[in-house]
Amino acid sequence: MSDAFTPFGKATEISSGLLYTPVHTPATAAHEQVVYFKDEKTSLQAIIAIHDTTFGPSLGGARMWPYPNLEAALDDVLRLSKGMTYKAAISGLNQGGGKAVIIGDSRTDKSEELFRAFGRCVDFLAGQYITAEDVGMDEENMAWVHQETPHVTGLPKHLGGSGDPSPFTALGVYVSMKASMQYATGQDSLEGKKIAIQGAGHVASYLAKHLQKEGAILYISDIYPEKAEQLAAEVGAEILAPEHILSHRVDILSPCALGGVINDETLDRLACDFIVGGANNILREEVHGQRLKERSILYAPDYVVNAGGIINISNEIGGYNPERATEQTREIYHTLLEVFYYAKTHNLTPNLASNQLVEQRLANAQK
Numbered sequence: 001m002s003d004a005f006t007p008f009g010k011a012t013e014i015s016s017g018l019l020y021t022p023v024h025t026p027a028t029a030a031h032e033q034v035v036y037f038k039d040e041k042t043s044l045q046a047i048i049a050i051h052d053t054t055f056g057p058s059l060g061g062a063r064m065w066p067y068p069n070l071e072a073a074l075d076d077v078l079r080l081s082k083g084m085t086y087k088a089a090i091s092g093l094n095q096g097g098g099k100a101v102i103i104g105d106s107r108t109d110k111s112e113e114l115f116r117a118f119g120r121c122v123d124f125l126a127g128q129y130i131t132a133e134d135v136g137m138d139e140e141n142m143a144w145v146h147q148e149t150p151h152v153t154g155l156p157k158h159l160g161g162s163g164d165p166s167p168f169t170a171l172g173v174y175v176s177m178k179a180s181m182q183y184a185t186g187q188d189s190l191e192g193k194k195i196a197i198q199g200a201g202h203v204a205s206y207l208a209k210h211l212q213k214e215g216a217i218l219y220i221s222d223i224y225p226e227k228a229e230q231l232a233a234e235v236g237a238e239i240l241a242p243e244h245i246l247s248h249r250v251d252i253l254s255p256c257a258l259g260g261v262i263n264d265e266t267l268d269r270l271a272c273d274f275i276v277g278g279a280n281n282i283l284r285e286e287v288h289g290q291r292l293k294e295r296s297i298l299y300a301p302d303y304v305v306n307a308g309g310i311i312n313i314s315n316e317i318g319g320y321n322p323e324r325a326t327e328q329t330r331e332i333y334h335t336l337l338e339v340f341y342y343a344k345t346h347n348l349t350p351n352l353a354s355n356q357l358v359e360q361r362l363a364n365a366q367k
């Protein structure tokens, strides 16, 4: 072992050319462990952030993204890993929150050597961080990571994994729509309800099929017209232009594309009674939850609604069982109702109510 210096300070060489640097900045204070890894042979640069392991080893995807600098990568991994703690805790999983970022362009920088080096980083943390797929990664990359460490989920089915998590995420969004309807009207049927889905990707496609079966009236948009056309044809939906999907008069708006869609610019244009979507970080800021409440729009907090994916991959730990994963995903219905009733009792917005429930659970468990 030898010492070296990285932008975050003194590094230790943990295997030939692989440097380990603990990161301590004011921003990392709320995290249990944050580590910067640099591999001299493959030029891998990755940061792994473990936010909280109160309920179990931290679980969260690895994101490959061409961050402009290390500060941006650190900022992202800290925010995302904290989000994973909240998502796992509200879902009642025995998992903590963690996340990894790999600095690089997923279109040009991928190689088996790079992902095997990343696997050695994950392995060095000895199971305190369990990795999975996220933006820029695919099942094949996870299989390479798996060659160096057992602490991987989201593997292809032929390697004992659970494959694509989107069907589970979509099931969670679907039952969340029913729970929202139940809470507001006393009936959870979606038959004849007008539902606008933003995005026609993986989650949206599975979601639309559940909704079609139940007799909902569907509107779909995607920035790629061919994707919207294909899904609309499959489920008998009307296509809307991307710039009209948020303002179309519907019962439920379901953002299933990007985050931050509810913001100062879009809020006044909304023409729905409910927002229940699969996207992460639907509210640009927490305060937008208050603005939705003022407009009498019921907002189902995104990390409660879209937890089906993590519920599914958490089921890979200790032997994958799709029936158990499905049953646990359906439980999101009751979790969301609990959040809505807590919000009502304590006069909070649903997003703040959900945060508070998680923070109480963590505080109780840490006593």
Ligand code: NAD
Residues within 6 Å of the ligand: 165, 166, 167, 169, 198, 199, 200, 201, 202, 203, 204, 221, 222, 223, 224, 227, 242, 256, 257, 258, 259, 278, 279, 280, 306, 307, 309
């Ligand atoms: P995806 O890439 O398959 O689909 C996203 C779709 O949105 C794409 O077709 C894209 O063209 C479209 N899109 C982008 N911007 C748009 C816009 N402004 N208007 C309309 N369409 C637009 O992704 P996905 O796996 O379906 O995930 C969708 C969202 O759900 C993402 O925010 C993701 O982070 C979140 N999420 C996904 C999962 C999962 O299991 N896949 C789990 C949790 C959260």
